[in-house]
Amino acid sequence: MTRKAAQKRKRRAPRRTGPAVSVAELLTSAAHASGFPAPDAPEVAFLGRSNVGKSSLLNALVNRKALARTSSTPGKTRLLNWFRVVRAGAETWFVDLPGYGYAKVAKKERAQWKDWIEAYLADRETLRLAVLLQDLRRDPTEDETLLLEWLAERDVPTVVALTKCDKLKPMRRAERVRVLRRSPDLPAGQIIATSAQTGLGIPELWAAIDAARG
Ligand SMILES: Nc1nc2c(ncn2[C@@H]2O[C@H](COP(=O)(O)OP(=O)(O)OP(=O)(O)O)[C@@H](O)[C@H]2O)c(=O)[nH]1
Numbered sequence: 078m079t080r081k082a083a084q085k086r087k088r089r090a091p092r093r094t095g096p097a098v099s100v101a102e103l104l105t106s107a108a109h110a111s112g113f114p115a116p117d118a119p120e121v122a123f124l125g126r127s128n129v130g131k132s133s134l135l136n137a138l139v140n141r142k143a144l145a146r147t148s149s150t151p152g153k154t155r156l157l158n159w160f161r162v163v164r165a166g167a168e169t170w171f172v173d174l175p176g177y178g179y180a181k182v183a184k185k186e187r188a189q190w191k192d193w194i195e196a197y198l199a200d201r202e203t204l205r206l207a208v209l210l211q212d213l214r215r216d217p218t219e220d221e222t223l224l225l226e227w228l229a230e231r232d233v234p235t236v237v238a239l240t241k242c243d244k245l246k247p248m249r250r251a252e253r254v255r256v257l258r259r260s261p262d263l264p265a266g267q268i269i270a271t272s273a274q275t276g277l278g279i280p281e282l283w284a285a286i287d288a289a290r291g
């Protein structure tokens with residue numbers, strides 16, 4: 078096949094998006110454990126530092142532009158937000174957790190994410206998968222290590238989504254993905270390169286969600 082023909086074929090190839098999401102809606106928001114909804118559907122939690130792209134990735138997964146509120150100002154999500162998502166007839170709840178590690182918020186507030194996340198992880202029997210987000214351009218810190226420890230202690234299956242992959246040129250991107258895949262601080266074999274902007278990794282993330290929810 079000529080290069081031109083190959084390019085044309087590539088353009089025509091259907092996107093591997095899988096079944097469409099038929100429902101994506103906010104279920105509830107909570108600032109305290111007392112407001113958490115009673116567990117009633119398999120759940121996927123999105124965890125990661127402030128501004129890493131949690132809300133954006135969640136929107137990309139459900140193919141909605143602004144279901145979860147995103148912002149270039151870190152620390153936008155200060156509540157736990159539950160979203161009800163139906164895809165191929167199966168209902169899953171997505172939980173957008175508040176981001177951590179934003180230096181400009183008060184110290185007291187910075188400590189609060191731990192309380193929130195501990196309260197959430199303490200009693201969530203329907204939690205099937207945690208998606209830990211890590212900016213492709215950064216290295217994991219002790220915050221990510223701590224989260225991974227908590228998740229492992231509680232036997233919560235976890236995948237790492239490397240975010241904002243569109244921000245690097247292909248060579249540099251491949252190099253960073255390689256470095257992070259080899260990082261002793263991240264679980265090897267469960268790392269997915271993603272971009273909320275281009276849709277990179279979305280089918281793989283759905284495959285991980287489908288596998289985890291059983
Ligand atoms: N280029 C690019 N920008 C992204 C991507 N994902 C998120 N962003 C941008 O990064 C900023 C933060 O994204 P959010 O999705 O709001 O991040 P968050 O993790 O939910 O942030 P908090 O709610 O503050 O914890 C926004 O300006 C987004 O547009 C991506 O894949 N590519």
Ligand SMILES: [Mg+2]
Nearest residue numbers: 131132153154
């Ligand atoms: Mg957010």
